[in-house]
Amino acid sequence: MAGGTGSRFWPMSRPNHPKQFxxxxxxxxxxxxxxxxxxxxxxxxxxxxxxxSEAFEDKVRMQIPSLLDHQVLCEPTRRNTAPCVAYAAAIxxxxxxxxxxxxxxxxxxxxxxxxxxxxxxxxxxxxxxxxWIVTLGATPSNPNTKYGYIQFAEDPSLSEDCNLHKVxxxxxxxxxxxxxxxIQSGEFLWNAGIFVWRLPVxxxxxxxxxxxxxxxxxxxGIASPKEDIxxxxxxxxKISVDFGIIEKAENVHVMKSxxxxxxxxxxxxxxxxxxxxxxxxxxxxGEVMLYDCNDCxxxxxxxxxxxxxxxDDYIVNVTEKKVLxxxxxxxxxxxxxxxxxxxxxxx
Amino acid sequence: MAGGTGSRFWPMSRPNHPKQFxxxxxxxxxxxxxxxxxxxxxxxxxxxxxxxSEAFEDKVRMQIPSLLDHQVLCEPTRRNTAPCVAYAAAIxxxxxxxxxxxxxxxxxxxxxxxxxxxxxxxxxxxxxxxxWIVTLGATPSNPNTKYGYIQFAEDPSLSEDCNLHKVxxxxxxxxxxxxxxxIQSGEFLWNAGIFVWRLPVxxxxxxxxxxxxxxxxxxxGIASPKEDIxxxxxxxxKISVDFGIIEKAENVHVMKSxxxxxxxxxxxxxxxxxxxxxxxxxxxxGEVMLYDCNDCxxxxxxxxxxxxxxxDDYIVNVTEKKVLxxxxxxxxxxxxxxxxxxxxxxx
Numbered sequence: 001m002a003g004g005t006g007s008r009f010w011p012m013s014r015p016n017h018p019k020q021f022x023x024x025x026x027x028x029x030x031x032x033x034x035x036x037x038x039x040x041x042x043x044x045x046x047x048x049x050x051x052x053s054e055a056f057e058d059k060v061r062m063q064i065p066s067l068l069d070h071q072v073l074c075e076p077t078r079r080n081t082a083p084c085v086a087y088a089a090a091i092x093x094x095x096x097x098x099x100x101x102x103x104x105x106x107x108x109x110x111x112x113x114x115x116x117x118x119x120x121x122x123x124x125x126x127x128x129x130x131x132w133i134v135t136l137g138a139t140p141s142n143p144n145t146k147y148g149y150i151q152f153a154e155d156p157s158l159s160e161d162c163n164l165h166k167v168x169x170x171x172x173x174x175x176x177x178x179x180x181x182x183i184q185s186g187e188f189l190w191n192a193g194i195f196v197w198r199l200p201v202x203x204x205x206x207x208x209x210x211x212x213x214x215x216x217x218x219x220x221g222i223a224s225p226k227e228d229i230x231x232x233x234x235x236x237x238k239i240s241v242d243f244g245i246i247e248k249a250e251n252v253h254v255m256k257s258x259x260x261x262x263x264x265x266x267x268x269x270x271x272x273x274x275x276x277x278x279x280x281x282x283x284x285x286g287e288v289m290l291y292d293c294n295d296c297x298x299x300x301x302x303x304x305x306x307x308x309x310x311x312d313d314y315i316v317n318v319t320e321k322k323v324l325x326x327x328x329x330x331x332x333x334x335x336x337x338x339x340x341x342x343x344x345x346x347x
Numbered sequence: 348m349a350g351g352t353g354s355r356f357w358p359m360s361r362p363n364h365p366k367q368f369x370x371x372x373x374x375x376x377x378x379x380x381x382x383x384x385x386x387x388x389x390x391x392x393x394x395x396x397x398x399x400s401e402a403f404e405d406k407v408r409m410q411i412p413s414l415l416d417h418q419v420l421c422e423p424t425r426r427n428t429a430p431c432v433a434y435a436a437a438i439x440x441x442x443x444x445x446x447x448x449x450x451x452x453x454x455x456x457x458x459x460x461x462x463x464x465x466x467x468x469x470x471x472x473x474x475x476x477x478x479w480i481v482t483l484g485a486t487p488s489n490p491n492t493k494y495g496y497i498q499f500a501e502d503p504s505l506s507e508d509c510n511l512h513k514v515x516x517x518x519x520x521x522x523x524x525x526x527x528x529x530i531q532s533g534e535f536l537w538n539a540g541i542f543v544w545r546l547p548v549x550x551x552x553x554x555x556x557x558x559x560x561x562x563x564x565x566x567x568g569i570a571s572p573k574e575d576i577x578x579x580x581x582x583x584x585k586i587s588v589d590f591g592i593i594e595k596a597e598n599v600h601v602m603k604s605x606x607x608x609x610x611x612x613x614x615x616x617x618x619x620x621x622x623x624x625x626x627x628x629x630x631x632x633g634e635v636m637l638y639d640c641n642d643c644x645x646x647x648x649x650x651x652x653x654x655x656x657x658x659d660d661y662i663v664n665v666t667e668k669k670v671l672x673x674x675x676x677x678x679x680x681x682x683x684x685x686x687x688x689x690x691x692x693x694x
């Protein structure tokens with residue numbers, strides 16, 4: 001899934017150039033490229049389907065030039081993730097009606113590639129044998145109030161060695177106090193938004209919980225004309241696969257991941273995930289010379305050098321067209337700066 | 348004179364791209380272009396000779412494409428201003444041996460173009476009639492310790508209406524206390540580095556005070572081969588026209604300028620010369636969105652937008668390749684940052 005428009009990461013992430021297309025960790029590859037590479041180790045490259053918005057098709061094909069025509073699906077309108085997954089499922093159904101499918105965001109950070117490969121391999125071996133939906137749960141490192149939490153329970157009938165658990169509850173974006181209780185209890189995992197299921201299981205769940213989406217999308221195929229795709233998107237409401245299916249289905253299990261995970265949706269979550277220097281500065285990317293700076297979150301786009309003296313607890317983001325300097329504890333203001341900027345520049 | 352390498356204005360000004368070639372006030376023209384335009388109102392454009400270093404010839408010709416071959420003189424080595432002026436004088440001597448000559452830096456700021464035009468016109472009318480050297484003196488607005496000061500005395504024999512005065516003393520870069528006394532006395536002007544004299548007066552002064560420079564340079568001409576120019580530069584010492592001639596000659600008068608002047612050699616002097624917003628921020632150039640910022644000095648190169656929240660008393664400079672963020676009172680550190688940068692990047 002590569003259609004998101006990360007708005008809280010401005011100016012690094014912009015409406016027409018969102019996070020999945022950016023090298024946020026300065027690794028020489030964008031999040032989409034990293035995600036593609038990660039899944040290329042789990043299945044043949046040509047089995048990866050990328051769903052994005054029409055406006056981003058060129059970016060996707062530019063960043064992964066090897067993609068065949070049918071590997072990029074373009075959404076004419078934004079309908080959240082349930083229609084997106086259904087569209088991809090319909091295409092996969094033409095190729096292999098019994099395929100194991102991993103549904104995954106393309107703009108999340110994964111720490112520990114070999115653990116990731118191991119966990120996903122296990123998940124597929126589970127869905128291969130059972131008509132289950134396996135969702136990946138990350139061990140929470142802090143009481144994040146922006147994440148979804150999955151409460152799990154031990155189930156003696158499940159194999160111990162693949163960390164599989166029964167799902168008890170889903171809680172989206174709990175208040176801080178609740179999130180703290182969740183963490184203390186040790187019974188909760190972060191919902192990493194990665195779902196593994198076989199195609200017949202997926203289709204059955206859609207037919208049961210989102211029959212309108214199933215009716216409109218499962219008849220689509222590689223050869224479908226653009227009008228049919230547009231008609232399908234027009235016929236359905238915005239709904240997420242989490243809310244529409246995963247939280248309602250009874251055959252959902254959660255696998256406790258052994259890799260680290262972050263959705264890196266905000267400057268603060270990027271700061272949390274980055275390595276820090278001796279003074280607490282997180283330099284996600286770029287050539288940076290710091291003098292007497294502490295606890296700063298820094299991201300500099302390609303080629304530029306940032307020189308800073310005497311700055312504590314600031315975000316500094318240098319992009320091709322913009323420079324943002326903002327205290328880390330004022331991050332919630334950034335949406336306003338972005339809206340001011342576009343108001344000013346669209347006149 | 349366009350050969351300087353402003354080092355204290357980093358990173359806006361760089362050794363290979365010094366201040367005269369930069370649009371430091373965001374006016375859509377560089378200091379060289381502004382200076383050229385200013386003098387174009389006083390004499391035909393083709394009478395303007397620009398002396399620069401060989402390395403900068405392309406920059407000069409790119410910024411002022413109308414220049415004829417002989418209007419750009421290239422210095423093979425840096426010898427300060429006395430040889431530079433002598434070289435230009437030799438060329439002018441071939442065109443008009445009785446020319447009035449204005450010697451001027453190309454990287455200073457002038458405020459009040461019509462006053463400038465008026466004052467220089469007056470100065471030329473003086474040198475046209477008298478065998479005098481007229482130097483322009485700016486009224487000091489603060490006890491700047493980086494400037495040269497000219498003490499003047501009323502001279503009843505001089506015409507009142509052109510603000511001409513006898514020169515009593517020259518003092519280069521006085522200590523702060525002395526500078527403050529200078530200002531209080533009302534008898535001192537800043538040496539703006541602009542000298543007006545007729546060619547025979549100039550040549551006579553050189554022959555008297557810098558005979559070695561005169562011998563080596565006055566024989567040069569438009570057709571001189573490169574070797575002759577190199578030989579002349581090799582034969583002389585580094586010496587400024589101020590120290591070598593103006594401070595020694597007896598026929599020097601100072602004209603109190605009615606225009607504003609600054610050599611804008613440092614971020615602080617740029618701050619002093621810029622208009623401020625209601626919060627004391629000086630935005631010299633660029634698209635800037637400030638939120639709760641005070642007393643900042645900001646310069647953003649073409650096309651970028653700077654967004655800043657909660658910054659007081661900082662310099663923020665955004666160039667094509669670098670971003671500097673530094674407290675205004677730490678400006679003296681910038682030379683170190685620049686040297687660290689070049690050490691790091693020349694490896």
